[in-house]
Amino acid sequence: xxxxxxxxxxxxxxxxxxxxxxxxxxxxxxxxxxxxxxxxxxxxxxxxxxxxxxxxxxxxxxxxxxxxxxxxxxxxxxxxxxxxxxxxxxxxxxxxxxxxxxxxxxxxxxxx
Numbered sequence: 001x002x003x004x005x006x007x008x009x010x011x012x013x014x015x016x017x018x019x020x021x022x023x024x025x026x027x028x029x030x031x032x033x034x035x036x037x038x039x040x041x042x043x044x045x046x047x048x049x050x051x052x053x054x055x056x057x058x059x060x061x062x063x064x065x066x067x068x069x070x071x072x073x074x075x076x077x078x079x080x081x082x083x084x085x086x087x088x089x090x091x092x093x094x095x096x097x098x099x100x101x102x103x104x105x106x107x108x109x110x111x112x
Contacts, residue, residue, distance in 0.1 A: 001035055001078065002026040004086035004094070006057050009078040011071045015039045019083065020073075021051065021065035023098060029075075036072045038065040049101040051086075051094050058084020067097040 001007075001022055009020045020037035022029065029035045040053060040063045050064040086094060098104070 001029040001075070002085070003029075004091060005082040006040065006053065006059065006084040006086075007079045007082050009037060009073055011037065011039055011073050011077070013071060015069075015071070019053075019059060019063070020071070020078070021053070021086070021094070023065075023067070023070065023094065034072045034074050035078060036070055037078070038067045038070055040065050049097050051090070051097050056084070057086060058082070065094070065097070067094075068101040070101070 003022055003024060003026050005022045006019050007022065008017060010017045011020060019040040021040060022035060023038050024036040040059070042061055042063050044062060044064055047068070049068040050066055053059055053063045053065055054061070
């Protein structure tokens with residue numbers, strides 16, 4: 001599993017089985033038994049905490065990865081084959097949505 005992949009998963013918590021966007025680092029995903037993902041929805045809201053997805057990422061219709069509702073799911077509940085992935089140029093968009101959802105500020109990341 002790699003960061004940026006779109007796969008189907010059973011994530012429970014009212015979401016059920018649906019596509020998810022893997023947001024966890026691939027090396028961590030390999031080492032751990034659970035993977036952090038952003039659920040994907042077709043209920044478009046255009047929030048800055050969401051990443052727009054669609055046919056280019058293997059989905060049938062316009063969707064959004066919901067970074068304000070991250071889920072950490074057992075690997076066994078995630079399909080083994082990706083249906084799509086983010087292009088390399090879209091990772092900055094994902095990072096910004098995650099930082100906004102988690103209230104991570106650039107000033108807090110700079111060395112002191």
